[in-house]
Amino acid sequence: MADIVSEARAQVLAEYPNISGTGGELYPPVRAEACWRDFWHFLGCITYGIAGNTAEFTSDEGLHNMNLLYFVERASSAFFKRVQCVSFDR
Secondary structure, three states: OHHHHHHHHHHHHHHOOOOOOOOOOOOOHHHHHHHHHHHHHHHHHHHHHHHOOOOOOOOHHHHHHHHHHHOOOHHHHHHHHHHOOOOOOO
C-alpha cells in the first residue's frame, strides 16, 4: 500500500510542480505534510469500502469538507485516480 501513496504523491508533484512552493495550495511545508499524511487516511477509507463491498464509503458532505480543507480537489485527485481501477463487483 505504501507504493500507492508514494506513486500518488509523485503524480501530484509531477502534475502540479508548484503546488508545494511558496504561494502553492500545499504551502507551507506543514500543510504539504498534512496532505501526504491524509493520503493514508484516504487509502484507509477506500480499503474499508472495498472490505465492506460498497462503493459508497464517502459522503458528499465529507468530500465537500475535504475540498474546503484543501481549497482544491486536485491535491487528492491523483490518489483517487490511482485507486479507481479497483472494482467493487465480486
